[in-house]
Amino acid sequence: MTAQHDWFLEHLPAFVARSLDAEEEAQFADHLARCPECRDAVAALEHDLAWLPLGAPPTTPRPGFRRLAFERALGVRRLPRWTTWVPVGLAAALLISVTYAFSLRQELAQVQDTLATRTDQLVALQRADRIVQANFAMDSLPGEIVIFADTATHHWNVVVRGLPSGAKGVKYTFWFVTDKGTRRSVEVPATPSRVASFSVGMPWEDGKMMDVKGAGLSAEPMDSQGDTPKGQVLALLSM
Amino acid sequence: MPSDPAAAGAPRPALRVATTAPDSLRQRIVARDERALAELIDLASPWLLGVTTGVLRDREEAEEVVYDVFRTAWERIEDVEPDPRGMMPWLLRVARNRAIDRLRRRNRRQRTAEEARAFGALGEDRVGAVEPNEAAHPGWHVHTQVHGALAALPDDQRAAVQLAYFHGLTHAEIADRLAIPIGTVKTRIFRGIEKLRGALAPLKDWVA
Numbered sequence: 001m002t003a004q005h006d007w008f009l010e011h012l013p014a015f016v017a018r019s020l021d022a023e024e025e026a027q028f029a030d031h032l033a034r035c036p037e038c039r040d041a042v043a044a045l046e047h048d049l050a051w052l053p054l055g056a057p058p059t060t061p062r063p064g065f066r067r068l069a070f071e072r073a074l075g076v077r078r079l080p081r082w083t084t085w086v087p088v089g090l091a092a093a094l095l096i097s098v099t100y101a102f103s104l105r106q107e108l109a110q111v112q113d114t115l116a117t118r119t120d121q122l123v124a125l126q127r128a129d130r131i132v133q134a135n136f137a138m139d140s141l142p143g144e145i146v147i148f149a150d151t152a153t154h155h156w157n158v159v160v161r162g163l164p165s166g167a168k169g170v171k172y173t174f175w176f177v178t179d180k181g182t183r184r185s186v187e188v189p190a191t192p193s194r195v196a197s198f199s200v201g202m203p204w205e206d207g208k209m210m211d212v213k214g215a216g217l218s219a220e221p222m223d224s225q226g227d228t229p230k231g232q233v234l235a236l237l238s239m
Numbered sequence: 240m241p242s243d244p245a246a247a248g249a250p251r252p253a254l255r256v257a258t259t260a261p262d263s264l265r266q267r268i269v270a271r272d273e274r275a276l277a278e279l280i281d282l283a284s285p286w287l288l289g290v291t292t293g294v295l296r297d298r299e300e301a302e303e304v305v306y307d308v309f310r311t312a313w314e315r316i317e318d319v320e321p322d323p324r325g326m327m328p329w330l331l332r333v334a335r336n337r338a339i340d341r342l343r344r345r346n347r348r349q350r351t352a353e354e355a356r357a358f359g360a361l362g363e364d365r366v367g368a369v370e371p372n373e374a375a376h377p378g379w380h381v382h383t384q385v386h387g388a389l390a391a392l393p394d395d396q397r398a399a400v401q402l403a404y405f406h407g408l409t410h411a412e413i414a415d416r417l418a419i420p421i422g423t424v425k426t427r428i429f430r431g432i433e434k435l436r437g438a439l440a441p442l443k444d445w446v447a
Contacts, residue, residue, distance in 0.1 A: 068302075
């Protein structure tokens with residue numbers, strides 16, 4: 001065994017950690033191409049450290065990320081050209097007008113997020129291969145909930161109309177009905193226009209996407225927690 | 240450059256992401272099942288973004304790297320030797336390596352150092368507390384065990400390993416950052432990685 005070989009063995013952790021400088025790293029890679037022992041040692045160390053990257057905390061994807069990741073992985077435009085350009089055109093027009101009105105960067109970033117969300121929703125509407133609707137009444141006012149389900153990406157676009165915005169002591173909550181019982185999803189905002197829309201992905205449990213049988217909407221007490229509805233159930237939908 | 244080594248561990252009981260499971264994501268992706276791709280994106284994105292954002296400190300660049308990783312997975316996963324632990328080890332390694340490659344292609348050492356300094360002393364943020372609702376992510380239990388292994392390192396070794404592994408800095412940059420000799424940096428990384436190896440090697444499963 002040579003002194004040079006020993007140098008490579010000593011620097012295995014640094015090579016795997018990527019802390020060697022460019023010249024050293026190139027030398028190391030060149031040596032690996034000729035040295036089965038070091039190749040095996042690198043492979044074994046990488047194997048043992050496979051989960052170390054998970055030391056970094058997860059980062060929640062921004063609105064629009066999943067759709068872009070899906071489309072770019074496939075490498076093709078999945079929609080007819082007009083259905084792609086209409087939302088893009090609308091988004092661009094809105095972006096230009098908003099940029100004109102608000103020059104502050106922070107405001108622009110917020111609008112871009114909103115645009116991405118709206119584009120997501122528009123695409124979800126176009127892609128929905130299943131639409132389920134139910135009526136309900138809240139404080140004697142009629143309302144409805146519509147789910148546009150995209151089974152390809154496992155995302156639902158949900159539109160709720162008719163939720164009174166002034167209801168005291170309750171929070172409107174969207175639920176999944178799964179083969180293992182109900183699972184709390186998101187809080188539905190009550191707006192002055194009485195229209196709310198949002199996108200949700202399917203719930204996961206024990207590393208598996210759950211088998212979702214339906215969904216529900218309820219008016220929960222403000223202190224409601226957990227996966228069991230405690231308030232007035234407004235609507236139940238079977239998927 | 241770290242490659243895609245063959246897995247050495249014995250197959251584990253059936254897991255959704257395990258290659259030995261009949262419905263493994265890998266097999267479904269190899270079979271061009273687009274729904275499996277969607278599931279993979281949902282499953283892996285938070286962790287891949289966490290790794291790449293930590294290295295690049297730029298959200299848009301981090302997303303670009305992750306897009307490329309998913310595209311590579313979709314197009315070439317059949318060329319990657321199956322790992323009984325599933326696709327995540329390969330995805331994590333590719334994402335981290337590409338993020339570091341990208342970092343080193345641009346001349347922003349100074350900016351990275353400044354941002355790292357502003358972000359928190361000695362990279363403590365990479366093992367810091369996180370929002371409780373993030374515990375809902377699949378793989379969270381592995382994160383907590385890695386977090387524990389990092390926290391168990393002596394402070395000086397942990398700082399060197401974090402700057403190298405999670406921030407993509409070289410020996411020289413770490414020496415400059417910590418104001419210590421390069422030889423000391425090498426020793427701390429060597430010892431830190433060896434300790435982490437002992438602590439993390441028994442971890443086999445992504446899904447509890």
